Amino acid sequence: MTDWIRETSARFVSLFRKQAMDADLEKDLATHVDLLTSDNQRRGMTPDEARRQALVSMGGLSAVKELHRDTRGLPWVDTLMQDVKYSFRTLRRDAGLTTFAIIIVGLGVGASSTVFNLFNALLLRPLPFSEPDRLTWISNARGEGMSARTIQSDYVLDMRAQAKSFSDVAAYYAFYGVGDSKMTGVGDPERLTGVPVTQNFFPLLGVQPRYGRNFNQQESQMRGPRAILLSHRFWERRFASDPQVVGRPVVLDGDPFTIIGVLPESFDFGSMFAPGRQIDIFMPLPLAPEINRQGNTSFAIGRLKAGVSLESARSELTVLGKNLTEQHRDRNNFVPAVVGLRDQVSGSFRSAMVVLSCAVAVLMLVVCANLSNLLLARAVSRQREMAVRAALGAGKARLIRQMLTESLVLSLAGSTVGLVLAIGGTRLLTRLDTVGIPLLLHARVDGTALAFVMLAAIFTGIVFGLTPALRTSGISVNSTLKESGRGTSEAKGHGLLRGGLVVSEIALACVLLVGAGLLIRSFLRVLEVNLGFRPESAVTMRVDPSPRYATVEQRNAYFDEMLRRAGEIPGVQAAALTDALPLGRNRTGAPRQRGRRTREGEFPLAFVRVVSDGYFKAMGIPIRSGRDFTQRDTPSAQGCHHHQRGGSPSASGLGRIPSAKS
Amino acid sequence: MPENKLELLQGTLDLMVLQTLSAMGPLHGYGVARRIEQISGDQVLLNQGTIYAALIRLQQRGWISAKWGTSENNRQARFYSITKRGLQKLAAETDYWRRLSDVMGRVLATAEESSK
Numbered sequence: 001m002t003d004w005i006r007e008t009s010a011r012f013v014s015l016f017r018k019q020a021m022d023a024d025l026e027k028d029l030a031t032h033v034d035l036l037t038s039d040n041q042r043r044g045m046t047p048d049e050a051r052r053q054a055l056v057s058m059g060g061l062s063a064v065k066e067l068h069r070d071t072r073g074l075p076w077v078d079t080l081m082q083d084v085k086y087s088f089r090t091l092r093r094d095a096g097l098t099t100f101a102i103i104i105v106g107l108g109v110g111a112s113s114t115v116f117n118l119f120n121a122l123l124l125r126p127l128p129f130s131e132p133d134r135l136t137w138i139s140n141a142r143g144e145g146m147s148a149r150t151i152q153s154d155y156v157l158d159m160r161a162q163a164k165s166f167s168d169v170a171a172y173y174a175f176y177g178v179g180d181s182k183m184t185g186v187g188d189p190e191r192l193t194g195v196p197v198t199q200n201f202f203p204l205l206g207v208q209p210r211y212g213r214n215f216n217q218q219e220s221q222m223r224g225p226r227a228i229l230l231s232h233r234f235w236e237r238r239f240a241s242d243p244q245v246v247g248r249p250v251v252l253d254g255d256p257f258t259i260i261g262v263l264p265e266s267f268d269f270g271s272m273f274a275p276g277r278q279i280d281i282f283m284p285l286p287l288a289p290e291i292n293r294q295g296n297t298s299f300a301i302g303r304l305k306a307g308v309s310l311e312s313a314r315s316e317l318t319v320l321g322k323n324l325t326e327q328h329r330d331r332n333n334f335v336p337a338v339v340g341l342r343d344q345v346s347g348s349f350r351s352a353m354v355v356l357s358c359a360v361a362v363l364m365l366v367v368c369a370n371l372s373n374l375l376l377a378r379a380v381s382r383q384r385e386m387a388v389r390a391a392l393g394a395g396k397a398r399l400i401r402q403m404l405t406e407s408l409v410l411s412l413a414g415s416t417v418g419l420v421l422a423i424g425g426t427r428l429l430t431r432l433d434t435v436g437i438p439l440l441l442h443a444r445v446d447g448t449a450l451a452f453v454m455l456a457a458i459f460t461g462i463v464f465g466l467t468p469a470l471r472t473s474g475i476s477v478n479s480t481l482k483e484s485g486r487g488t489s490e491a492k493g494h495g496l497l498r499g500g501l502v503v504s505e506i507a508l509a510c511v512l513l514v515g516a517g518l519l520i521r522s523f524l525r526v527l528e529v530n531l532g533f534r535p536e537s538a539v540t541m542r543v544d545p546s547p548r549y550a551t552v553e554q555r556n557a558y559f560d561e562m563l564r565r566a567g568e569i570p571g572v573q574a575a576a577l578t579d580a581l582p583l584g585r586n587r588t589g590a591p592r593q594r595g596r597r598t599r600e601g602e603f604p605l606a607f608v609r610v611v612s613d614g615y616f617k618a619m620g621i622p623i624r625s626g627r628d629f630t631q632r633d634t635p636s637a638q639g640c641h642h643h644q645r646g647g648s649p650s651a652s653g654l655g656r657i658p659s660a661k662s
Numbered sequence: 663m664p665e666n667k668l669e670l671l672q673g674t675l676d677l678m679v680l681q682t683l684s685a686m687g688p689l690h691g692y693g694v695a696r697r698i699e700q701i702s703g704d705q706v707l708l709n710q711g712t713i714y715a716a717l718i719r720l721q722q723r724g725w726i727s728a729k730w731g732t733s734e735n736n737r738q739a740r741f742y743s744i745t746k747r748g749l750q751k752l753a754a755e756t757d758y759w760r761r762l763s764d765v766m767g768r769v770l771a772t773a774e775e776s777s778k
Contacts, residue, residue: 003723010722024740025714031739032692032710038735039696057710064711071715072722 014072025068029061083405091409097378098410101371105414108367109456110421112360113445116452117426119353121443122346128266128442129341130206131303136313137344138169138300141337150174150296153287155334156198158324159300165313167305170201171298173285178277179542185251190238191542192252193277194228195269196285202229202263204303212246212261219260220284222291226257227284232265234280254547257283268441272345273299276436296332301341314338345438359515362508364456368464369505375407375468376498386472387480399473407465408458415457419445422453467497533582534620540581563612576615667707675708675716677759680752683726683744690731690739691717717742725751 014021033054040050058064069075091098126132138159142148156171163169172195179191199220202209209229219227230245239245248259269279291297304313317336325333339347379386386399394402423445430441543562549555559577566575613629616622682697683689689697694717695710702708720726725748731741744752 006724007719007722014722027738028691028714028740031690031733031735031737032695034735034737035692035733036710057708059709059711061711064714067712067715068718072718 011072011074015074015077018069018073021072022065022069025065029058029064033058033061079401080405083402084409086402087406087409090406094378097374098413101374101410102414102417104367104370105411105457105460106417106421108364108460109415109418109453110425112364112456113418113422113449113453114425114429115353115356115360117422117443117445117449118429118440119357120446120448120452121439122349122353122437124448125442127272127342127345127439132341134304134306135205135341136166136302136304136310136338137341138302138317139337140296140333141335142333146174147296149299151298151300151334151336152292152296152332153285153294153298154289154292154328154331155321155324156298156300157287159302159317159320163302163313163316163320165304165308165316166302168200168204169300169302170198170204171285171287171300172197172201172273173291173297174299175297181252181281182254182544183250183252184254185249185256186238192234192280194252194281194283195279196283198285198287201285201301202267204301205267207263207267209261210264211243212259214261215284220286222286222288224284224286226252226255227260228252228257229282230259230262231269231279231281232263232267233278235262238280252281271439271441275438275440292331302338310338310340349437359512362512364460366505366508366512368460369501369508371407371410371460371464372467373498373501373505375464376471376501379403379468379472382472383480390473391481396473400469403469403472404462404465407469408461411457411461411464415453415460418456419450419453422449467501471497531582532621538619543577559612563614574614574618576618577612578615579610582619668702668705669707675712676720677752677755679713679716679720680725680744680748680755683742684749684752688729688731688741688743690733690741692733692739694742720748724748 033051036054036057037047037050040053041047043050045053055061069078127135129135138151139149140151151171153171156169159166159169176193176195178193181192181194183190183192199215199217202214210232212229215227215229218224228250230239235241235245243262245259246261250257250259263282269282270277285291285298302313304310314336317338321334321336325331325335389399389402390396426443426445426449430443432440543559545555545558549558563575563577566572611629613631616628678698679694682694682701686693686697691713692710695708695713698706698713699708717726717728721728721742725745726742727745728740728742730738733739
């Protein structure tokens with residue numbers, strides 16, 4: 001084996017030392033012929049005869065050199081280089097076709113490898129955690145919506161203590177709000193999105209803080225020392241990647257917190273658990289009675305013990321959930337649903353990715369058919385050339401190899417263009433950080449992607465090159481050479497083949513077009529859904545009056561002034577306040593009609609929104625009957641007033657906003 | 663040229679070269695060729711040019727090494743000598759050939775007997 005490696009590498013090296021090695025051989029051979037000639041002369045030959053005999057017994061000097069070259073080098077590389085050089089020459093002659101082919105292949109390969117990079121990030125590459133196959137996602141299977149799918153925190157404690165399938169169970173608080181934390185004290189104030197996580201959350205995932213440390217026991221208790229961990233992105237953006245940030249104090253919502261660490265770049269909570277969101281900070285989630293009293297709050301992540309299957313964990317938790325629910329009548333029900341973390345993160349995108357990959361595969365087939373056709377057309381004009389080569393002794397295999405080399409050179413050149421496009425495309429994709437696709441930020445051009453491009457290039461090269469190559473090499477030398485003049489008539493079979501290619505090309509393109517058309521139609525339908533309000537040209541902004549405005553009157557005056565000034569900005573048609581945007585948080589209430597007795601359990605359930613006058617105008621919500629609030633609807637207790645209106649059947653303003661309920 | 667010279671089997675030339683270098687010490691290409699012809703009593707059909715293919719092959723495998731020197735006729739030539747690894751290879755190959763020719767001899771002997 002080592003001999004083989006040694007020999008191959010020596011042969012490879014010799015490719016680059018051709019001239020030196022030839023010169024050495026030349027000297028050896030000259031000496032050899034000289035010595036042999038003088039020996040022959042000694043045997044009684046004339047000088048001329050002696051030399052002639054010497055050359056004869058050498059077997060001819062050029063043959064010796066040829067044999068030497070073949071023995072020391074890699075003959076197939078030489079042939080390949082010849083073919084490649086020749087391909088470059090002929091392709092340069094056909095500059096138009098070459099450019100066109102390279103662009104087509106480039107577009108095809110660019111599109112398919114961009115999709116592949118997405119596919120790779122979503123479905124192939126392991127999650128950036130330690131032993132990600134053992135990670136599971138535990139939620140509540142009591143219905144749709146976050147409230148029905150989250151778990152009460154005491155159940156998390158119970159699972160940690162009792163579930164034998166898991167080595168550990170961690171949780172994060174699911175009802176964190178985007179921009180809920182106001183950071184002050186360091187430069188400009190800023191709204192941050194923070195997720196509370198249990199103390200064992202990062203250790204369970206196998207995520208080590210890049211700087212600093214994880215939360216400790218005290219910090220993870222109710223009313224413990226206030227500590228936060230920074231996400232890598234936030235740290236880069238806000239703290240200019242300063243490693244000295246650990247230990248620094250910041251003020252969140254008026255309370256002092258200490259930065260205890262920075263998470264690594266590979267950990268992106270948003271792209272795993274909340275696609276489209278950017279999480280800035282993490283704080284400890286105490287599994288305390290106070291949190292438990294809030295009801296369903298958290299999603300849990302469990303790490304399976306080695307060798308435990310997902311199914312057995314699932315059946316164990318099903319039983320455990322049932323027993324616990326029965327034992328604790330005071331808690332909400334718990335119907336555990338266990339899935340692998342990967343399935344939770346990107347499982348729902350599997351079918352979409354498969355459809356996308358198929359579309360790209362069809363696209364590549366169109367590319368191949370297209371190029372195949374082009375090369376076939378070109379092959380017709382090269383029939384004479386091929387016939388001449390065949391007549392000069394080129395074998396069929398040699399001609400096919402020559403043609404395939406040409407198409408491979410084309411497809412490799414095109415793939416280089418494609419690779420550049422794919423790098424750009426993937427980079428664009430990762431910038432789409434408001435799109436709800438998980439793991440998008442992890443899409444990148446890596447070794448696997450390069451291998452994919454190489455394979456795609458070779459595959460397309462062979463696919464589109466093979467038919468023309470077989471066609472050209474199969475021509476009859478005699479008849480082609482006999483036909484005088486250029487542009488010989490096309491053989492009948494040839495025309496059929498090209499026709500077939502065109503037909504399949506159009507058919508494939510139709511499949512793509514129809515598919516894309518249907519998708520766009522569905523998308524437009526989604527856009528046309530009547531939301532009940534008009535989101536176009538509406539902007540929202542979150543406002544929290546500073547604690548300096550202590551009384552309701554002061555705060556109201558602040559809000560009134562703010563609305564007045566906002567309304568005066570040129571271009572603003574209406575400005576209003578609400579405590580909850582449509583499709584945002586849900587908060588149910590049981591409004592009662594004044595003067596009417598409602599029995600227990602008969603309260604009309606409603607989603608209550610507190611809004612200011614002008615809200616319906618600003619949101620573009622039509623009022624079916626009655627009127628909007630006005631400035632005069634502001635007696636002492638605003639909230640009461642709204643409730644009353646919402647619940648009254650005669651002026652059912654709020655009750656008639658069905659979309660807000662969805 | 664006599665008609666009944668032996669054609670060299672694949673690989674035999676390499677072994678001959680190794681053995682020659684092992685027995686004679688450093689030799690140039692012509693020296694190797696002449697030595698093989700002498701030893702074989704002019705029985706093999708040796709195309710002397712093929713010696714150089716064998717020499718480069720053995721050199722690339724690391725079994726022989728080459729050094730520039732001056733030949734009898736005062737010209738530059740490479741002198742080849744066997745390496746340590748070449749000696750090991752030679753021992754193994756010699757053993758192989760002995761066994762093979764032994765077996766061949768026996769098989770052919772039985773063939774002669776049965777044809778009698």
